[in-house]
Amino acid sequence: MGMIASYHRxxxxxxxxxxxxPEAVEIFLYETEEVSERELDIDKAWHGIYFLLTGEGELGAADSLAGDAILGGKPLGEDLGMGPCRYLSAAGVKEIADTLKSISASSLSAQFDASAFNEAEIYPMYSEWTEADKDYLLDNYEELVRYFAEAARHEEGLLLLIQ
Incomplete structure (x- = not known):
């Protein structure tokens, strides 16, 4: 299975x-039908995208709005996997959306270096990163950019969860 990242507008x-x-977070995430319609799952691409955006392999080491798209927000509720759910306010979502809009997938593509991913031990660790993995990361990144833009357009906050 592994650790996947999901977002909820x-x-x-x-x-x-x-x-x-905060005790209602788990019920909201898992028992509210509306949530699944407003969810984005970037699978296991989260750490690779974080690395492309920040240049940091260590989780939370970067202090950047782009990195906050993956690991930002304030903790909310109990541990649901890899820590508690985190949230971003509508203002925070807009700020990150504006930042992501300025970072093209093609610029990240040019930065992709499989050997650097392997050296930094970027998750998932079950195999070595190869050039073929670049499309997986970029496709998920483009979905993330669209998702943040949509949430910003509707002045919504986000819940972020890695589990």
């Missing part, structure tokens, strides 16, 4: 409710 009102009642 959420209204400001829903986010305020969850901040006030």
């Amino acid at each position: 959420i209204s400001t009102e829903q986010l305020e409710h969850l901040i006030a009642q």
Whole structure:
């Protein structure tokens, strides 16, 4: 299975409710039908995208808005896998969306170096990264950019979860 990253678009009102009642996060994520319609799953590409955006292999080592698209936000609720769910406010989503809009997939493609990924031990570790893995990362990155832009357009916050 492995660790996958998922995102959930959420209204400001829903986010305020969850901040006030963090014990409701798990119910919201797993028992609300509306959530699946507003979800993005970037599978196991999260660490590779983080590395392309920040140049950092160590999780959380980068201090950048681009890196916050993967590991940003404030913790909310109990540990659901690889720590608790994290949230971004609508203002934070817009700021990150604007940053991601300025980083093209082609510029990330030019930075891709499979040997650097392997040296930095970028997840998933079950095999060596190869040139063929670049499309997987870039496809997921482009989905992430579109998703953040859509959330920003609707003035929504996001829940981020790695599990």
